[in-house]
Amino acid sequence: MFSIVKHNYSYLWLKTLLSCLFVLTLSLGFPTQIYGAETIVFKYGFFRQSISIKELSTFVETGEMSSSLCKFFESAKQDPEKMRQLLGEKITVDAVILSKFLNTFVGEILLNIVSGYIQTPSGRASRESLRGALVTSALPDNNISLIEILENYPTSEIHVEGDRLLELYQRLKELIDQIPQIKVILP
Numbered sequence: 001m002f003s004i005v006k007h008n009y010s011y012l013w014l015k016t017l018l019s020c021l022f023v024l025t026l027s028l029g030f031p032t033q034i035y036g037a038e039t040i041v042f043k044y045g046f047f048r049q050s051i052s053i054k055e056l057s058t059f060v061e062t063g064e065m066s067s068s069l070c071k072f073f074e075s076a077k078q079d080p081e082k083m084r085q086l087l088g089e090k091i092t093v094d095a096v097i098l099s100k101f102l103n104t105f106v107g108e109i110l111l112n113i114v115s116g117y118i119q120t121p122s123g124r125a126s127r128e129s130l131r132g133a134l135v136t137s138a139l140p141d142n143n144i145s146l147i148e149i150l151e152n153y154p155t156s157e158i159h160v161e162g163d164r165l166l167e168l169y170q171r172l173k174e175l176i177d178q179i180p181q182i183k184v185i186l187p
Contacts, residue, residue: 042162095138117168
């Protein structure tokens with residue numbers, strides 16, 4: 001029994017150390033990832049539509065819609081302004097604390113839940129990819145938004161449950177809101 005506890009403690013310590021090194025590496029400006037996501041595949045039931053991250057980012061920043069984005073909103077029956085607000089809304093979070101939290105047992109559970117909404121094309125390593133995107137998004141300014149998470153997702157293509165975007169935002173907000181209470185118990 002003691003060896004299992006010792007092994008789990010060593011594993012947790014190693015994960016925490018690696019997370020801290022990852023955050024330190026990013027904060028010092030060393031490149032750890034050269035490319036982020038390029039395409040989002042939004043799923044609305046049986047309807048699927050690919051949108052470039054660049055188009056979506058431009059829309060969130062400027063409100064300017066490409067013709068393909070306009071057709072997408074029409075086909076998906078989505079209000080463009082609500083989508084723009086949802087994707088661009090900032091949530092304040094300390095990047096280092098977020099990284100530590102996401103490597104706890106509770107953080108892993110929450111990542112599992114949220115990675116049901118945003119996934120890699122294969123569905124594998126979605127939790128790890130989401131963790132990386134969250135921390136990378138928070139590092140420069142201690143803020144994250146859905147568009148930043150999508151831009152920083154470490155695969156060239158992302159699959160998003162579009163009809164659950166509001167729920168995804170709320171889950172992320174809940175996850176972030178839990179951090180101050182858990183901050184006290186983090187190493």
